[in-house]
Amino acid sequence: MAGNIEVNKGDSLIISSSPHLLSKENVHRIMYTVILALIPAVAASVYFYRLNAVILLLVCTITAVVTEFLVQRFMKKSTTAFDGSAAITGLLLALTLPPSFPIFGAVLGSVFAVAIGKQIFGGLGFNIFNPALLGRAFLQATYPVLITTWHDPVAASVMVDVVSTATPLALMKFEGVMTPYWPLLFGNVAGSLGETSAIAILIGGLFLRLRGYVNWKLPLGYLGSMAVFGGIFWLIDPSKYPDPLFHITAGGAMLGAWFMITDMVTSPTTPKGQWIFAIGAGVLAVTIRLFGGLPEGVMYSILLMNAIVPILNRYTRPKVFGAVKQAADRAGGSSR
Amino acid sequence: MAKKTLTYEFVKGIWRENAVIKMLLGMCPALAVTNSASNGLAMGLASTFVVAASGLMVSLIRRIVPGGVRIPTYIIIIATFVTLAELFLKAYLPDISKSLGPYIPLIIVNCMIMGRAEFFASKHPVTPAVVDALGTGIGFTWVLVVLGAIREVLGSGSIFGFAFLGEKIFTPWVVMVLPAGAFLSLGLMIGVINYFTLRKRRAA
Numbered sequence: 001m002a003g004n005i006e007v008n009k010g011d012s013l014i015i016s017s018s019p020h021l022l023s024k025e026n027v028h029r030i031m032y033t034v035i036l037a038l039i040p041a042v043a044a045s046v047y048f049y050r051l052n053a054v055i056l057l058l059v060c061t062i063t064a065v066v067t068e069f070l071v072q073r074f075m076k077k078s079t080t081a082f083d084g085s086a087a088i089t090g091l092l093l094a095l096t097l098p099p100s101f102p103i104f105g106a107v108l109g110s111v112f113a114v115a116i117g118k119q120i121f122g123g124l125g126f127n128i129f130n131p132a133l134l135g136r137a138f139l140q141a142t143y144p145v146l147i148t149t150w151h152d153p154v155a156a157s158v159m160v161d162v163v164s165t166a167t168p169l170a171l172m173k174f175e176g177v178m179t180p181y182w183p184l185l186f187g188n189v190a191g192s193l194g195e196t197s198a199i200a201i202l203i204g205g206l207f208l209r210l211r212g213y214v215n216w217k218l219p220l221g222y223l224g225s226m227a228v229f230g231g232i233f234w235l236i237d238p239s240k241y242p243d244p245l246f247h248i249t250a251g252g253a254m255l256g257a258w259f260m261i262t263d264m265v266t267s268p269t270t271p272k273g274q275w276i277f278a279i280g281a282g283v284l285a286v287t288i289r290l291f292g293g294l295p296e297g298v299m300y301s302i303l304l305m306n307a308i309v310p311i312l313n314r315y316t317r318p319k320v321f322g323a324v325k326q327a328a329d330r331a332g333g334s335s336r
Numbered sequence: 337m338a339k340k341t342l343t344y345e346f347v348k349g350i351w352r353e354n355a356v357i358k359m360l361l362g363m364c365p366a367l368a369v370t371n372s373a374s375n376g377l378a379m380g381l382a383s384t385f386v387v388a389a390s391g392l393m394v395s396l397i398r399r400i401v402p403g404g405v406r407i408p409t410y411i412i413i414i415a416t417f418v419t420l421a422e423l424f425l426k427a428y429l430p431d432i433s434k435s436l437g438p439y440i441p442l443i444i445v446n447c448m449i450m451g452r453a454e455f456f457a458s459k460h461p462v463t464p465a466v467v468d469a470l471g472t473g474i475g476f477t478w479v480l481v482v483l484g485a486i487r488e489v490l491g492s493g494s495i496f497g498f499a500f501l502g503e504k505i506f507t508p509w510v511v512m513v514l515p516a517g518a519f520l521s522l523g524l525m526i527g528v529i530n531y532f533t534l535r536k537r538r539a540a
Contacts, residue, residue: 104507116520120527141511 027124030264031084033211037204038091038259044200045193049099053193057094059103063110064090071119085124089113092132092259095194096252096299097139098150105143109135129306130266133299140299150190167191168250169295172242184249191251198249205258218267219257221278222285223248230286247286252298256285260298266306273312281305342467349471355448356479357526362448366480367518369439373496376484377477378432382421382440384473387449389417391469394457401458410453411444418443448476486521487512 045053069081080086090110097106113135121127140147150167167190168179183189185198194201208214227244234243247253252260261267261281268277281301288297355361365383370376393413401409422440425433433440443449452472457465485495491512493501501508511517 102507108509138511141514141516142509143507144510146507 027080027083027085030213031088033213034088034208034259035084035091037208037211038088038095040200040203041095041194041197041255042091044197045095045099048196049193052099055103056097056099056101056106056193057091059106060094060097060110061087061090063107064093064114067111067114068119071115072123075119077123080124083124086114086118089118089131089135092194092255093135095255096132096136096192098147098192100149101139101146105139105146108142109139112138125265127265128309129303130260130263133260133303133306136299137303150192167195167295168246169289172246172250172295179246179250181245181249184246189250194255195252198254201254201258205254208258208262213264214258214262215267215274217271217274218262218278221275222257222261222282223253225279225282226253226286229283230290233286233290241290247289251289251296253285256281256298256302260302261305266309268309268312268316270313270316270318272318273309273316276312276316277305277309280308342464345464345468346471349468349473350475350478353472354475354479355451355472356476356522357529359448359451360526361451362446362476363522364442365439365446366476366483367515367522369436370480370484370487370518371491371513372435372488373481373484374432375435376480376482378425378429379436379439379443380473380477380480382425383443383446383449383476384470385421386414386417386443387452387473387476388466388469389420390414390449391452391457391465392462393417394453395460395462395465398458406458407454410450410458414449414453415444448472483518483522483525486525487517490521491517 042053042057045057064086065081068086069079072079072081090113093109093113094106097109113131116138117129117131117134118124118127150170168184171179179189189196205214205219209216209219226247230242230247231244233241242250248257261278268274281304284301284304285297288294288300294300349355351358353359356363356366362383365379369379390410390413394410397409418441421443422433425436425440452469456468460468489495489501490509493499493506493508509517512521
């Protein structure tokens with residue numbers, strides 16, 4: 001913020017060190033804008049799953065913030081618990097959980113996401129993996145049964161007893177049944193909290209894009225490569241493989257594309273690296289969906305690509321303007 | 337090198353130069369077999385036997401082995417004792433032998449044992465060599481038991497096979513008995529130990 005420039009009221013000349021042009025951006029502002037962008041998705045999940053969604057969202061968000069506060073207290077660091085980043089981790093984690101997930105599991109996942117996923121690496125800006133997805137992956141390995149128990153949102157919203165059902169991706173994979181687009185877009189299909197309504201997430205994502213907090217290459221590359229790579233298989237055998245539109249509207253693709261893969265900390269910094277990152281993740285996600293053991297591949301696709309971000313950053317460094325090839329090579333070699 | 341007492345040689349392997357938590361040797365068995373406390377104990381004791389016996393042997397023949405062939409010689413000695421341990425477990429503790437599987441023969445390539453033979457037993461008389469090996473073995477054993485206990489309590493809700501946490505009050509964390517749980521708990525264990533060691537050193 002405007003820390004080192006005093007507002008010049010009189011005619012006196014004020015000398016200060018650079019930077020002289022300051023924007024209003026800071027971590028708080030970005031984080032709370034992202035939370036604002038998540039509101040449609042949160043609202044959709046509350047609409048479909050009522051109390052279950054409210055409890056999960058609250059538990060995850062509060063646990064994440066409290067964990068960040070306590071860990072930083074313990075490490076004797078100044079706290080960043082209220083800058084919104086921990087709250088986002090909690091919210092995103094809750095959005096990846098099935099509505100019937102037990103509270104102790106949600107607490108465990110949030111603690112893991114913030115303490116192991118983020119603080120152990122040094123806090124915001126130093127984490128290698130997306131903390132929310134890491135928490136989700138930990139829960140997937142810890143409670144493999146609980147995290148794959150899905151409920152029918154329509155039944156849940158009219159408050160009858162919970163009806164267990166399969167997600168559209170599992171239906172496609174294990175039973176060969178296709179879910180029509182309209183429910184996929186609108187959201188009354190089974191899935192995790194934020195997985196159901198593609199439109200709600202799209203609204204939030206486009207809002208973030210308008211504010212300039214989302215690098216358009218990442219969602220476009222991710223969804224685009226999912227559609228193209230999935231579409232190739234669809235063209236080969238339409239009766240066996242789902243079509244491109246299904247790929248990008250079902251499951252966690254939208255949430256992953258707008259809120260997970262676009263994480264500023266865990267995505268590459270160079271344009272070429274961003275393309276490789278997003279397209280690679282899309283291809284991985286489709287590969288896991290069609291040929292892997294799990295019905296959904298968004299989580300692992302993003303986590304796997306997160307792991308190679310440092311390599312992408314190193315090898316896709318843009319050429320220095322006007323530099324001769326040899327000089328560029330030498331510069332690249334010496335930094336190794 | 338200053339002459340050091342036998343007590344020093346014994347104690348250093350338990351904490352100060354502990355194979356797993358300080359020198360990061362013998363990672364493969366420490367990660368692979370510690371899904372229960374009893375497996376960790378069995379692996380630790382078997383390795384203690386092998387490291388002590390091969391330490392004795394290597395120290396005895398240290399003057400007659402030509403330098404060029406010392407490593408193959410050590411490997412043959414270690415392999416002999418590993419085979420002894422393996423056959424003993426198969427004959428008297430078939431259950432443990434079955435649950436440890438291929439990791440008993442793999443003690444041969446445990447770098448902790450090779451390290452003791454190369455860096456200590458081959459340069460010292462018999463008594464310190466055996467004492468050093470025993471200390472290293474006991475240090476290895478306790479880490480494996482503690483690691484196994486942590487993973488067993490969290491991953492199966494039991495300890496040494498005794499289930500004290502019912503399904504009702506605690507849903508086991510499946511991840512802890514999987515390889516990922518081994519890496520997580522060993523990493524956190526070493527991290528916590530380092531944190532407190534460094535803090536003490538800084539305070540002193």
